[in-house]
Amino acid sequence: MIISLAGYMGCGKSHIAKILSHRLNFKCIDLDEEIALRQGKAIAEIFAGKGEIAFRKIEKETLGILLQSEENMILSLGGGTPVYYHNIDLINQKSESFYLRASVATLTERLTPQKSHRPLIARIADDDLPEFISKHLFERAPYYAQCRHHLITDGKTPEAITDEIIRLLPDVHHPY
Numbered sequence: 001m002i003i004s005l006a007g008y009m010g011c012g013k014s015h016i017a018k019i020l021s022h023r024l025n026f027k028c029i030d031l032d033e034e035i036a037l038r039q040g041k042a043i044a045e046i047f048a049g050k051g052e053i054a055f056r057k058i059e060k061e062t063l064g065i066l067l068q069s070e071e072n073m074i075l076s077l078g079g080g081t082p083v084y085y086h087n088i089d090l091i092n093q094k095s096e097s098f099y100l101r102a103s104v105a106t107l108t109e110r111l112t113p114q115k116s117h118r119p120l121i122a123r124i125a126d127d128d129l130p131e132f133i134s135k136h137l138f139e140r141a142p143y144y145a146q147c148r149h150h151l152i153t154d155g156k157t158p159e160a161i162t163d164e165i166i167r168l169l170p171d172v173h174h175p176y
Contacts, residue, residue: 004075017076020166031077097149
C-alpha cells in the first residue's frame with residue numbers, strides 16, 4: 001500500500017509521514033528529497049537552473065516511478081505536485097491519498113520562521129504572507145480536494161493526525 005500525503009507547505013506532510021512510517025513500518029519518501037537525490041541538486045537549484053516547467057516534468061516522472069512500487073510506503077508530496085500534469089489522478093489511482101488541511105493562520109504561523117528555507121516565500125514580506133498563502137491555497141484547493149480523505153490539522157498534535165489517518169486506512173489492522 002502507498003499512502004500519499006498532500007497539502008500546502010507547512011501543513012505537516014513530512015513530519016506526519018515520518019511518524020506514520022514508524023507506526024506502520026512503511027518506507028518513508030519525501031518526493032522533493034527523492035527528486036533532489038536523483039538529480040544531484042537541491043530543488044531550488046533545479047528551479048533556478050532549469051525553470052519550473054522542467055522541474056514539474058521531473059516531478060511527474062519521479063512520482064510515476066514511485067507510484068509503481070510494490071513496496072509499502074508513505075509518500076510526502078510537494079505542495080504543488082497534485083496541481084500539475086493530472087498528477088492527482090495518478091495519485092488517487094495508485095495510492096490512498098490524504099489532504100492535510102491547515103488554515104491560513106496556522107500556515108502563516110508555521111511558515112514565517114521558515115521563510116529563508118522556502119524559495120517560494122523567501123522574498124515575501126511577513127505582513128504579505130497571509131494574503132499570498134490565501135491566494136495560493138485558493139488556486140490549489142480544487143486539486144487538494146480531490147484526495148480521498150481530508151483531515152483538518154489545526155490544533156491537533158501530529159500523533160492525533162497520524163491516529164486519524166490510520167483509522168481511515170483500508171486493510172490495516174488497528175491496534176485500538
